[in-house]
Amino acid sequence: MSTATDTQGRFRVARAEKPKIHDDPAIDDLMAMVASLAGEVAVLRERVDTHERLAAAKDCFSPDEVDRFTPSAEAQATRARLRTQLVESVFRPLLAPENLEDPGSHAAIVEEIERSAGGM
Amino acid sequence: MSQAHAMMPETLHDERARLAFIIDLKGCLDVKASVANAQLLERNVMPKLAPRDGDDPLHAARKAMEKELPYQNWMTLMRSAQQMMWDAVGRCVDRQYSDLESRAGEYSGDEQVRFDENFEVPRYLTAVDTHLMPGSYYTQRSSNDVRQGAVFDLAAAIYHRGQNGNELNDVRGHTIVSHLWERFPELEAHKLLELGCTVGHSTAAVAGYFPDAELHAIDIGLPVLRYAQARARSLGIKNVHFAQENAETLSYPDASFDVVYSSVMLHETSAKALPRIMSECYRVLKPGGVVIHLEVPIRYESMSLAEKLRAEYETHYNNEPFWRGACTADLVGALRAAGFEGVEEGYQQAVPKASRGAEGFSSKRGPVYACWYVVSGRKP
Numbered sequence: 018m019s020t021a022t023d024t025q026g027r028f029r030v031a032r033a034e035k036p037k038i039h040d041d042p043a044i045d046d047l048m049a050m051v052a053s054l055a056g057e058v059a060v061l062r063e064r065v066d067t068h069e070r071l072a073a074a075k076d077c078f079s080p081d082e083v084d085r086f087t088p089s090a091e092a093q094a095t096r097a098r099l100r101t102q103l104v105e106s107v108f109r110p111l112l113a114p115e116n117l118e119d120p121g122s123h124a125a126i127v128e129e130i131e132r133s134a135g136g137m
Numbered sequence: 138m139s140q141a142h143a144m145m146p147e148t149l150h151d152e153r154a155r156l157a158f159i160i161d162l163k164g165c166l167d168v169k170a171s172v173a174n175a176q177l178l179e180r181n182v183m184p185k186l187a188p189r190d191g192d193d194p195l196h197a198a199r200k201a202m203e204k205e206l207p208y209q210n211w212m213t214l215m216r217s218a219q220q221m222m223w224d225a226v227g228r229c230v231d232r233q234y235s236d237l238e239s240r241a242g243e244y245s246g247d248e249q250v251r252f253d254e255n256f257e258v259p260r261y262l263t264a265v266d267t268h269l270m271p272g273s274y275y276t277q278r279s280s281n282d283v284r285q286g287a288v289f290d291l292a293a294a295i296y297h298r299g300q301n302g303n304e305l306n307d308v309r310g311h312t313i314v315s316h317l318w319e320r321f322p323e324l325e326a327h328k329l330l331e332l333g334c335t336v337g338h339s340t341a342a343v344a345g346y347f348p349d350a351e352l353h354a355i356d357i358g359l360p361v362l363r364y365a366q367a368r369a370r371s372l373g374i375k376n377v378h379f380a381q382e383n384a385e386t387l388s389y390p391d392a393s394f395d396v397v398y399s400s401v402m403l404h405e406t407s408a409k410a411l412p413r414i415m416s417e418c419y420r421v422l423k424p425g426g427v428v429i430h431l432e433v434p435i436r437y438e439s440m441s442l443a444e445k446l447r448a449e450y451e452t453h454y455n456n457e458p459f460w461r462g463a464c465t466a467d468l469v470g471a472l473r474a475a476g477f478e479g480v481e482e483g484y485q486q487a488v489p490k491a492s493r494g495a496e497g498f499s500s501k502r503g504p505v506y507a508c509w510y511v512v513s514g515r516k517p
């Protein structure tokens with residue numbers, strides 16, 4: 018086919034064989050995600066920089082005031098909560114306690130439930 | 138943000154920040170990592186390699202490097218950065234697409250890019266999406282679609298980090314004319330043909346030197362051609378006619394042109410296509426006419442193992458399947474086989490503006506962007 022009428026899907030992913038670069042292919046995807054995440058951090062940081070410059074230009078507050086800003090006790094408490102939430106959600110897979118609720122083999126449970134005689 | 142030409146997609150604050158990050162990441166990977174890769178190759182890999190007679194040492198080195206974790210990390214980030222670039226550019230274009238299409242319609246008016254309903258995009262361009270650009274040069278959603286042209290134009294504007302003429306991306310076009318005037322100063326160019334013009338970066342530059350001439354610019358991709366036409370008209374360029382054609386089988390009659398040229402197009406074809414393209418260049422040129430092919434200054438015969446390894450990455454992991462092929466092809470031989478005389482190859486100094494009497498063509502290779510590989514000849 019020489020031309021293709023198309024949905025947006027064709028424009029999101031390149032026609033390419035997905036290479037297997039690291040010994041564990043999960044690492045390839047993980048690094049790709051980290052690279053994108055770093056990009057989004059860069060974008061946010063630049064937007065904050067713009068905010069500060071505009072605020073300074075309009076005499077609202079200066080970047081220096083941001084540097085010297087001392088959060089109130091209430092602000093500190095709020096921020097501590099936000100940080101805890103962020104750490105817990107980002108590192109959830111690593112921080113989850115030893116699986117106390119591990120019921121053993123899931124496949125075995127399915128088999129048991131599907132068994133018509135003597136099942137659950 | 139002021140633009141070099143009216144078709145260029147606009148970028149908003151966060152889009153610019155994202156693209157700047159991606160380009161800086163690419164720069165970091167290319168410069169610093171290339172040094173580290175060369176060291177890894179020399180210190181860790183080469184001493185352990187014991188290729189057997191008959192083994193290709195480059196292949197053995199590449200396979201050994203690809204087992205090294207630092208090199209694996211580099212490859213993954215290279216691929217990620219390229220995909221991120223197309224993704225960020227694509228989303229930026231999609232945000233404003235209807236405006237872009239309207240604007241293209243205004244600049245082109247009733248003028249259509251010539252095309253043939255039975256045209257087949259060659260397999261070397263449909264097998265994989267060139268340089269990981271989703272949809273490549275040819276995918277279109279309608280007969281007005283210019284999306285792929287806009288995506289390519291915006292990506293090219295940032296990819297070269299200003300080294301090919303900022304947003305106009307036209308240093309290669311000026312360099313081609315520089316080569317023409319240096320090697321063939323007496324040639325009068327009344328009719329010119331560009332092969333593989335994409336969005337017309339080089340075309341616009343060349344057209345400016347020959348305002349009374351008739352230029353034809355062809356490509357296999359309709360959306361990039363439509364964009365090229367609108368872009369050229371927005372720049373006030375009226376003497377270029379855009380058409381969908383395959384350089385292997387041109388529709389033009391014999392002896393039609395004074396000059397046939399291409400700008401970094403050959404490496405996106407194939408070993409089978411190359412001799413056909415050279416034959417077609419010969420056929421459509423008038424006696425005394427000139428062919429000029431500009432390419433990346435990356436010739437395997439003059440590169441170190443580390444440099445070749447970098448080129449191998451393009452071939453195997455950046456969807457440039459003919460990169461190595463083009464960089465090892467005997468292009469001089471191919472032009473001679475097609476019947477050309479006075480065939481020479483070398484490196485042309487890159488210039489933002491061509492001037493007569495300048496001497497920029499030599500066998501001395503310089504860095505990419507500072508020079509381009511050129512091979513040229515004359516039809517007797």
